[in-house]
Amino acid sequence: MKHQHHVEKPAKKEKMDHSKMAHSKTKHGSNPTMGHEGHNHAMMIADFKKRFYVVLALTFPIMLLSEMIQQFIGVEWQFTGSSYILFALSSIVFFYGGWPFLKGLVDEVKAKNPGMMFLIGFAITVAYVYSVAVVFGLQGMDFFWELSTLILIMLLGHWIEMKSIAGASKELELLVQLMPVDAHMVMPDMMHDVKTDTLKENDIILVKPGEKVAADGVVLEGESYLNESMLTGESKPVQKGKGDNVIAGAINGNGSIKVTVSHAAKDSYLSQVIKLVDDAQKSKSKTQLLADKAARWLTLIALVSGIGTFLYWYLTGQSLAFAMERMVTVIVICCPHALGLAVPLVVAKSTALSAKNGLLIKNRTAFENSRKITTIVFDKTGTLTVGKFEVSKVVSLQKELLENEILRLASALEQKSEHPIATGILQKVKELSLPIPATENFNAITGKGVEATVEGKKILVVSPGYLKENNIPIPDSFEVNDTETVVFVLINNALAGFIALSDEIRPESAEAIKTLKQNNIKSILLTGDNDKVAKSVSETLGMDSFMAQVLPHQKLEKIKELQGKGEFVAMTGDGVNDAPALAIADVGIAVGSGSDIAAETAGIILVNSNPKDVVNLILFGKATYRKMMQNLVWATGYNVIALPLAAGVLYNQGVLLSPAAGAVLMTVSTIVVAINASMLKVKS
Template sequence: MEHEHPGVPSAGPGDSSGQSGRDGHGGTDHSEHAGHAAHDHGEHAGHSGHAGHAGHVAQFRRLFWIMLAIAVPVVAFNEMFAHLIGYGVPGGSWTRWISPVLGTVMYLWGGRPFLTGGWGEIRSRKPGMMLLIALAITVAFVASWGATIGLLDHELDFWWELALLVVIMLLGHWIEMRSLAQTSSALDSLAALLPDEAEKLDGDEIVTVSPEDLVVGDLVVVRPGASVPTDGDIVDGAADMDESMVTGESKTVHRSAGDAVVAGTVATDSGLRIRVTATGEDTALAGIRKLVADAQGSSSRAQRIADTAAAWLFWYALGAALITALVWTLFGLPESAVVRTITVLVIACPHALGLAIPLVVSIATERAARGGVLVKDRLALESMRTVDSVLFDKTGTLTKGEPAVIGVEPVEPDDEGRVLALAAAAESDSEHPLARAIVAAARSRELSVPVSSDFSSSPAVGVKATVDGGLVEVGGPHLLSRRQTEELTVGDRDADDGVTVLYVVVDGGVIGALRLADEIRPESKETVDALHAAGVQVVMITGDAQEVADAVAEQLRIDRVFAGVRPEDKAAKVAQLQADGRKVAMVGDGVNDAPALARADVGIAIGAGTDVAIGSAGVILASSDPRSVLSVIELSRATYRKMKQNLWWAAGYNLAAVPLAAGVLAPIGFVLPMSVGAILMSASTVVVALNAQLLRRLDLSPEASARAYRQ
C-alpha cells in the first residue's frame, strides 16, 4: 500500500509544535508529485453493483438443493430408470404418478431459469447454453407425459433424465454465478475516503457538519491525522500531507498557506484551516470516481467459450433432429421417426458442457486463493493468458511505498554507527515516515540508541532533541542554513533519483548525513526478468519525476516508462498501449490506479493496497509480492488448457452421440439405445469433472511461478 502517515496530536489548526512538519522531513527531494485527485462524497451511502451476482448465487444455490431433494423420488420411482438398472418399483399402481407429478414441479420450478433464459436468447436471436438446456428439458417433459399417458412409446419416458438435467444444470450455473459474484465495490471505497463529518468554522465556533453540507467559501478545520473533507485552499497552518492514497506518491508533501489540498488526503502532523473551493461533483476525486465507473461500464465482455459451443450445438442438434425426422419418415417409419427425433434432442443437451467451464473456474479460483491469488472476474482470468504488456504502478508495487535508509555518510571514518544511532535517538518521538525509517534502520543494525529528551520539531526544517547532554538536530538543507556549508563534504546537495538527504548535527557541527529513498522490492527484479522470459513487455507508470522513474527502470531493466503521470491520466496511458495493439494487464494498489485497473484488459490489485483499487480489479494478489503476477499468468494458461480439454470432451460426446441416436448406423443394424446414450452422457460428465480436478496439482507460489518462467 502506498504509505499512510498517521497524524500526531497538536494544539490545533496552524500549530506547528508537537511533531515534525517538514517537506519530506526537510530533506532534499527532487521528485515531482502527481496532480491532485479527489472524490465525490455526494453518494456517501455507497453502491450495490455486486448485488445482482449475489442474488443469482442465492437463487441457484437454493434451487439446486430443493431440486436435488425432489429428484431423488423422481428417479427412484421412474419405471424406465428401474428397468435400466434392474429393480422393481416399490408400492402400488399409484407410485407410477410420483415421477410425472414431481417431474412437472421440477420442470416448471427448477427449469424456470433456463426456460426464461432460453426465451431471452430467442428474443435476442443469440441461441446459446440456456436455449439448448430449455429445448432439452421441454422435449423431455412433453415426451415423458406422452409416454406416461400412452400417446408415445414407453421408451420416451424421460422423467429420470429430466430430473438429472435440471439438477446438473442448476449445479453448473450455481458454480458459475458464484465465480462471477463480486466481493467489493470500488465506488463504495472511494466514498469511504472522505470523513463522515467535517468541522466548519461558524464565526468563533466550530460546528460539526456533514461534508455534503459544505459550500464553496466555507472555512473548515482539519486536525492532525484527519482527512480533508473536500477540495480547498489552506488559509492558516502548515502540514506534511499524505497524498499517497490519491496521487500514488509515497513521500509526504509539505503544504502551507496558499496551497491547494484535495479531499481524501491526510494532514499527518499539524492542524490546518482550509477554505472550500469545490464540493460534490466538482472535486477532483469525483473525477476519478467517474473514470472508474465509465471504465467499468465500458469494459468489453468477451463471449464465453461455453456459450459459443452451446450455440453451435443448438443448431447442430436442431439440424440433426430435422434430418432424423425427415429420413425416418421417408422410410415409412413415422413412429421410429418420433422416437429417434426426441432422443436426439434430449441427448444433445450438454450435461458435461454445462459443467465444463464452471467446474474448471471454480477449482481454479479455489486453487488460486490457496496460492494468494483472488479471482473476482473469471473473464479477467481468461484474458490474462493473452496479455503481452504488464503495466506496473511504481510506488507500493515495484517499490515498498515507504522510505528506507539506503546509506549513512559520516564525516569521520568509522563513525557510521554513531551517526545513525544519534539520528534515531532524536527521531524516536516522531511519527513521521522518515523518522520511523531511521529508527527501524538503527534497530535492524542492532545499534544501541540513547534516550532523548526535550524533543521539538519545526516545519520544513527538522527535529531536535537532547541526547547524552548534547543537542542533536536532524533535517534537510534548511536546517544547515549557513552552518559549515564550505566545509560540508557529506550528503550530495544535488541528490537525485528520488533520494532524500537528511543531515545529522550535534552541538552545531555536522557529523554525517543519511540518504533515504523508496526501497525497491527485492522480488521486483526477478519478476521483470521472468516476464521478459515469457515474452511480455514490462511498463512502469508513476507520478514521480522522470529521473526518479528512470533510476528505478534502469535497475529493473524495465522496457518502457511513463513518468510524471497525473492520476486522471493513468487510464489514458492504458488506452494508449491498447491503441498500439497491446493486451494490457495493469498492476496497482492506490486510488489513483483504480481507473487504469478498470480500463485495462486485466486489472490486478496488490492485496496490501486500497479497497478502491481492489474493487476496480478483476484479480487481487493477497500479498505484495509482484512475482504473483506470474502466478496469475500461469493459472490463466493452465485454466484455459483445461477449459479446451473439457469442451472437447463435452462437445465430442454430443458430436458422436447425436448421429448414433439419429440412427446413422441403422443400415448395418445398429441404433443407439436411449439407455446407452444416457450412460455415455454420464460418463462424459465424470471425465470432465476428473479432468478439472487436475488443476489442484498446480503450484501457484510466487517462487515456483518465477522459477518456471526462468527455465
C-alpha cells in the same frame, strides 16, 4: 521518486456495497444469503437423489413388463392388464421422476428462453404421450422402458452435476466458515462472550491461542504468530505485536492478544472478500456469454434436428414408433447440458481458488484477458522491493547543523504520511528517541515533496527533481550509491542536508521476472526514483527496460505509449496514485492493498505485494482460459459426433443409439466437463 504521499487519497470510484450484506450470520458466521443459497442447493441435491432412487426401484418392474425386453431375454410374461400396470408404474416415473424437467420446461416457456429443461421436458413428454396412446389402442410398441431409463439417467446426471457445482463453490463456503461465531469482549470489570456480528469499532476483544480472530483490528496488547494463509495465500505464520493490524478469520498461534476492533464484521476484509468472490462468480465474461449463445443455438438445433429426423424417418416409410424414438434420442443427445456447465463450473472454481491464494478478481474479463499480456509494468516500491525504506545516511550540508537536527525537522513534516519514505524517517527518529515538533501551514508539492513551517522556520523535504526545477545546485559532497533514494531538506530556502534511504529488493522478484521471460512477457520498471536507482534495480533483476523519474500523473501517458506500440499491457500499482494508469491499462492489478480490497480501478487485487503473485495470476489466468476452451470444445464436439448417430445416419450399417444410450452419452459428457473443471489448480 514517488513522493506524492501527503496528497489525500482520491475518492473511490466504486465502493463495495455492504448495505446488502446483512449483519446476521448462519451457524458458521457466514452472511445469510450465502447460507440460504447453500441450504437450497443441498436440498435440491437431496431431492434429485430421492427421485433417482424411487425411479430406480420402479425401472426394474417396468423393464420386466416391457414387450421388447421380454423378447430380448426370450421370455413371455404378458398377462391380462399387464399393459395397465406398466402404464401406472411409468406414469409415476413420468410425473414424479420427470417433475423437475417438466417444471423447468414450463419455467423456460414462461421466460421465453427455451433451453436444456425445455428439451428434456419435451422429449419425455413426447415419449410418454405416444406410449399412453399405444396402451389405449394406437398400433405400435410402447416407449415405457426407454422413458424410465431416460428419466433415471437424467436424474443421475443432474444429481452428479449439482454435486460438482457444490464442490466448485466449496472454497467460497470455506471462506464463509472462517469467520468465528463468538468473540471474547473485554469489559472494564469482566470478560463477556458476544456474537461476532455485534462487535463495533473500538471494542476490545481477546483472542486466545488457537482461536480465530473475530474482527479486523489492531493489536493492543500481547504478541503472537498468526496464520493468514486462508486469506492471503501466504503460508508462513506472521508475527504480530502491539500496533500491528490483524485480519478477521486469521488463526492465532500460541500467544494471547488483545485487539482493538477497527470496524464492524460486515465491513471486515473477509466479508468483502466473500462478497467479491460471490459477485465475480455471478458475473459473466465474454467466454461465458459465448457459451450461453452457443447453448441457445444448440437448443434451436436440437428442436429443428429432432423434428426433421422424425419427419424424415416417418415419411420414408418407417413406423411411427421408430420415427418418435429417433426424435427423442436426437433431442436428448443435443441437450446443451455440458455446454451450459462448461464455463460456470470453471468460473466458480477459479474465483474461489484465487481468493484462497491472495488473488482477488473484481472483473472476470480482466482476469481472462491476463492470458494476452505481452508487457507488465511494475511500480517499484513495495512490489519489486520490500517497500520498507531504512535510513542509510544522513548528511548535513551546514557546519552548525547536526544530522539529528535534520532528521528531527524532516520527521515533523513526515509524521502525517503513510508513504514508505516517511515511515523510514520516522522509524529512525523513533530509534534515536528524538522529539517530533509540530507543524503549521502544511502543504504537499505534488510528486515532489512537502513543505511546512516548523518552529518558525520554513522547512521543505523534497526530491532531487525539485532542486533541478528550482535551479538549486546539488553540492559536490553529495554522494549516494545506485540503490539509495534521497530526499533533500531545505531550511528557509537554503539547502541544509539530505537523507538517503535504501529499499531492499524482494528475494522473490528475480525469480518472478525470470518466469515472465520464459513466458515471453516483457517486464518494465516504472518509478519516480532517479535513473541510477531505476537502472540498478532493473539490471539486478534482469528486466527488459525502465522508466525513471515518472510523476504519478505521467504514468498514464507511459501506459498509453506502450499500448500505441501494440503491446497488451498490465499495470501493477498501489491503487491510490496509480488509479488512472490502472484504469487505462488492459489489465489493472492493484498490489499490496491489504484490507483495502476495494481498490478503485483495478480489475484484480493481489493481497500480498509479492511479484510472484503477479506471475501466478497470469499463469492461472491462462490455465483457467484453457480449461474453459477444453470444456467448450468437448461439449460442442461431442454433439457434432453424437447428433448424426442419434438421427440414424448409420442405421443401414446397424448402428443405432437408443434414447437411454443418448442420455448416458449426455451424462458422461457433463461429468467429463465437471471433472475437468475440478482439476484446475493455482501453481505457486
